[in-house]
Amino acid sequence: MRAALGDWQVAGNAAMPEARPLAIEARGLVKRFDGFTAVDGVDLSVPEGAVYGILGPNGAGKTTTLRMLLGIIDPDEGYRRVLGAERPHDVAHAIGYLPEERGLYPAMKATEAIAFVGALRGLPLREGRRRAHELLEAHGLGYAADRQIRQLSKGMAQQVQILGTLVHRPRLVIFDEPFSGLDALNQGKLERMMRGLAExxxxxxxxxxxxxHAERLCDDVAIVAGGKVPFAGPVDVARDRIPAQVRLETRSGDGPWRAAMPAELRRDARTDGGAFWYFPLPEAGIEPLLRALIEGEAGILSLSIERAGLHDAFVAIAGEAAARALEEDTPEEQDR
Incomplete structure (x- = not known):
C-alpha cells in the first residue's frame, strides 16, 4: 500500500532521482481549426515529478495544447513526447486525465464511476471497485459510495471524478481547470493532493x-496567450522580469528627505497618497537608498523589499489585454 497524502489520500510513485528526465517534451506544436490557429508554435518541457501550471485566459489555447499532449487530437505541426513515447496512446495506461468538460454517467453509483474510469486505463473492474471504496472512505465520502452521480452535489461529483482520474495510479496526471466546481475547502485539499503526488x-x-493556484503550487509555469507561449520556466524567473521595489513608510510625508535622494530614485518614486512610498530597488542594493533616507531624516517607520507577484509578471509578459481577459473569466465560463 502506498503512502497516504494527507486529506487527499492517493497512490503515487516512488521518489524520482534528482536528475529528472522529462515527462513531457513538446516542440513547435501548431493546431488550426477551419483556418483559425488555436495553438501557434508551443514549446514545453516538463520534468518528471513536477507540478507544472499552464496559465492563461479562457480561449488562449490551453485545452487544445493539453489534448495534443494526450493524443486526443494530433498537431498540424511539431512533435510531442510523453513519458518517453512519441505516440501518447502507447502510454495511456500511465496517464490520468481530468477534462474541462466534466462527464460522469448520472445513473452510475460513485464506486462504479471511479472503477469505470480506471477500467478505461486498463485497471480491472474488481480492483477498481476495491480501490474506489478505499479512496472514498479516505476522503470522507464513504457514505456516498452507493449513491448515483445524479444524487451528488456538483462539488461531490467533481471529487468523484478526480478520484477516478487517480484510481489506476498514473505516472502523469493532467488536470484541465481542476478547481472549477470546488469550494475553498476542497480546493485546498486538491492543492495538497497535487503537492503530495509530486513528492x-x-x-x-x-x-x-x-x-x-499557479503561484502557490508551481515551480514552473507556461504562460499562454493568443495560442503562443511567451514564457515557460520557473515562477521566480517570471517574477524577476519586473524589478523588485522598496516600500517605505515614513512619518515625514513628502518632506525634504526626497531632495537627498539620487536623481534616478527621486524621479521614479511614487506614493499611494498616504504614508507609503515605493522606489525601484537600486542595482547597487538597498544601501544607497537607506543612506539617503537617513541623511534626509525621512522618519522611517518601516522599510521592506517587495518582489513582483506572478500577476504582475503575467501582465508584463502576456500584456494588458491577456491580463484583462484572465480577470474577466467568470466561474460560469470556467465551468463550461
Missing part, C-alpha cells in the same frame, strides 16, 4: 486561469 514522483500538469 512521490508523479508528474502533475494543470491548466488554470486563476493565478493564485
Amino acid at each position: 512521490q514522483g508523479t508528474t502533475v500538469i494543470f491548466s488554470t486561469h486563476v493565478i493564485s
